[in-house]
Amino acid sequence: MRPLDPRLLKHASAARWFLLVGAVLGLAQTLAIIAFAWLLSQSITLAVNGESFARLRGTIAALAGVVVVRAVIVWLLEVAANRGAAAVKSQLRSAVLDRLAERGPDWLAGQQDARVATVITSGLDALDNYFARYLPQLLLTAIATPILVLLMLWQDPASGITVIIVLPIIPVFMILIGQATQVVQRQQWDALQRLSTGFLDVVGGLATLKIFGRDRRQAARLTDLTDQYRGRTMKVLRVSFLSGFVLELAGSLSVALIAVSIGIRLVDGSLLLGVGLFVLLLAPEAFLPLRQVGAQFHAAADGLAAAEEVFAILEDDDVRPVATAPAGLPTLPTRAGVLRFDGVTVHRGEATPIDGFSQEFSAGQLSVISGPSGVGKSTLIGALQGFVPFDGALWLDGGLIAPGDSRTWLAWAGQCPGLFSGSVTTNVTLGSATVDDDLVATALTWAGAGDLDPTLHLGVNGAGLSGGQAQRVAAARAIYRCLALDTPVLVLDEPSSALDTDAEDALIRGLATLAAQGRIVIVVSHRPAFLTAADRVVQLKEVAHV
CATH class of the missing domain: 1.20.1560.10 (ABC transporter type 1, transmembrane domain)
Known part of the structure; x- marks a missing residue:
């Protein structure tokens, strides 16, 4: 230097x-x-x-x-x-x-x-x-x-x-x-x-x-x-x-x-x-x-x-490509409560885990994306978040979503809980300017964690909770954001992989309640309970043509 x-x-x-x-x-x-x-x-x-x-x-x-x-x-x-x-x-x-x-x-x-x-x-x-x-x-x-x-x-x-x-x-x-x-x-x-x-x-x-x-x-x-x-x-x-x-x-x-x-x-x-x-x-x-x-x-x-x-x-010049509609695709009419993937393709080097994925997810439905491990389910969610470069287009209520656009309309919880040292309430309300204790309680209940004390202090990486409890707190964080900011889209990635039957059923009921409020609820899961409870199941194959 x-x-x-x-x-x-x-x-x-x-x-x-x-x-x-x-x-x-x-x-x-x-x-x-x-x-x-x-x-x-x-x-x-x-x-x-x-x-x-x-x-x-x-x-x-x-x-x-x-x-x-x-x-x-x-x-x-x-x-x-x-x-x-x-x-x-x-x-x-x-x-x-x-x-x-x-x-x-x-x-x-x-x-x-x-x-x-x-x-x-x-x-x-x-x-x-x-x-x-x-x-x-x-x-x-x-x-x-x-x-x-x-x-x-x-x-x-x-x-x-x-x-x-x-x-x-x-x-x-x-x-x-x-x-x-x-x-x-x-x-x-x-x-x-x-x-x-x-x-x-x-x-x-x-x-x-x-x-x-x-x-x-x-x-x-x-x-x-x-x-x-x-x-x-x-x-x-x-x-x-x-x-x-x-x-x-x-x-x-x-x-x-x-x-x-x-x-x-x-x-x-x-x-x-x-x-x-x-x-x-x-x-x-x-x-x-x-x-x-x-x-x-x-x-x-x-x-x-x-x-x-x-x-x-x-100063790395790795620029993410801008989402554009596929050639020849007419402009969609405005449709309230619809999230649409149009010809979404994701490249990973020479591999193409997602190729021409086109689907609509409607409000009021509990939609489940399923498929074998490694097929590209989390990659598809990454494209929705704007974190993964892709070709094709994303539409919400008829408006085009660009990768660089703010995702204020989206609440999300990933496979890793991502908890930190602090109370359960602090973890659930991460990113919120104010804390609504009633919403915290509601979010925990709908996530199947109503038995957790919101004032319980957690250690580094959520130490003090079991794997299933940490997973439910992460789901409660996404639900809290959905309720507090009134986001129309909620996405959960494998939210019940560490849950027992009772906790999973409670989570499914909470997500169904959110969908009934007119929200687009998408869950990535291969668990039988979610597949049974889903209003709509999207199966991804080895190459994601649906």
């Missing part, structure tokens, strides 16, 4: 605001540095010349004022950096989450969950160092260093020429060190990703590992991954310390070269004391920002690596 990637300015407007504020504060800090060096050199010169304290009082007071002003500017720059980092992280996270929502679970299923989670959490948190340490020094390098070098060249051409000659040495070292740093930093980042993914896999399958007695082996694997990450981290630290030493050495020798030159000319009287002191005080300030850019690059490398992956997610 470049020192200042234009993509950062493109995707995070707060970065542009910070650059503007940082540039103003950097210029103010440069002027404060010049004023400090001038006043200090004048104070020393007057003292050496034997001037009285009364004569020095004004200069010393002005010097003290400049010190205070410089401290305030440094504080303001740090505040701006911290606020800028927080705003940029927030904007990038929002953009990534919006992008993930746009792509949907179909795309996310092909990614490593732990890798994506690491990037948008701890990865972006590392941008704090980029904004707080690296970027301010980069701004000072672009603003302060040229001004100070020109001022030195004006006051003492010999010292200015010396700075111009030796200054490029530091960027050369920075380039060489930066190449080595990027390699070891990328290795450390990859090691962290492997550790995160491995740990998540072990936690997810811990029960199975315990049953088959393989948990000890996985502990050894995690230990090995941890050792790899520790080794990569120590290698990064070694490179950081060595590079910092090299940059400090190069900067110190450059300042020493200027100091020796000034000292010799002060002795032979070819340079005035005031000018010599002024230039000598400016010399380290001219080198400091450039040295700090190299030193702080290591602190910002984690954030830069994470930002690269964020930009890869945001």
Whole structure:
């Protein structure tokens, strides 16, 4: 990643605001540095010349004022950096989450969950160092260093020429060190990703590992991954310390070269004391920002690596095709309470699990989509949600539904309950601005979970509930959304695979009640109870022609 990637300015407007504020504060800090060096050199010169304290009082007071002003500017720059980092992280996270929502679970299923989670959490948190340490020094390098070098060249051409000659040495070292740093930093980042993914896999399958007695082996694997990450981290630290030493050495020798030159000319009287002191005080300030850019690059490398992956997610050109009606299909007349699939075809690489699917689902009916596993039932629902690219057209009440359109008319529950830590009520009302306790109770009852206490607190992933109970809470969430937002379409994907007969019958009764209210209720299921209770059954074959 470049020192200042234009993509950062493109995707995070707060970065542009910070650059503007940082540039103003950097210029103010440069002027404060010049004023400090001038006043200090004048104070020393007057003292050496034997001037009285009364004569020095004004200069010393002005010097003290400049010190205070410089401290305030440094504080303001740090505040701006911290606020800028927080705003940029927030904007990038929002953009990534919006992008993930746009792509949907179909795309996310092909990614490593732990890798994506690491990037948008701890990865972006590392941008704090980029904004707080690296970027301010980069701004000072672009603003302060040229001004100070020109001022030195004006006051003492010999010292200015010396700075111009030796200054490029530091960027050369920075380039060489930066190449080595990027390699070891990328290795450390990859090691962290492997550790995160491995740990998540072990936690997810811990029960199975315990049953088959393989948990000890996985502990050894995690230990090995941890050792790899520790080794990569120590290698990064070694490179950081060595590079910092090299940059400090190069900067110190450059300042020493200027100091020796000034000292010799002060002795032979070819340079005035005031000018010599002024230039000598400016010399380290001219080198400091450039040295700090190299030193702080290591602190910002984690954030830069994470930002690269964020930009890869945001700028992927995988565009979902727009739904269009099949060629020659006349515009449908407006029909209230009808959801229509017209020639819907879904491609998965070279495979075509759904090919030319055309069906109508009417309000007031409990419709069941059935078929063998892997035939494409969930894929068809993904197309309805707009998460799976497809050819053909979807119509609701005679209006065309595009993949990018909002699905405010749809309530859905998938095969995975997707519960989180919190009360049953919190899980059921997910996404709702307000909580209606009566609707929560109704949704739970119609989902066959009327015996569950809405105030029951659940652990991570719904811990504390059985598989069947978790499934019913997920169904209640979709029913609550259907009732609260008055959505005309309700879709449930295998809602009773873990339910007993009584719970399944209660769920069927609740869904029949929703259908009787004039809603389009679609259930993906192969359970005999649903097939028997359905008003309409759509059977999918190996290729979904119906």
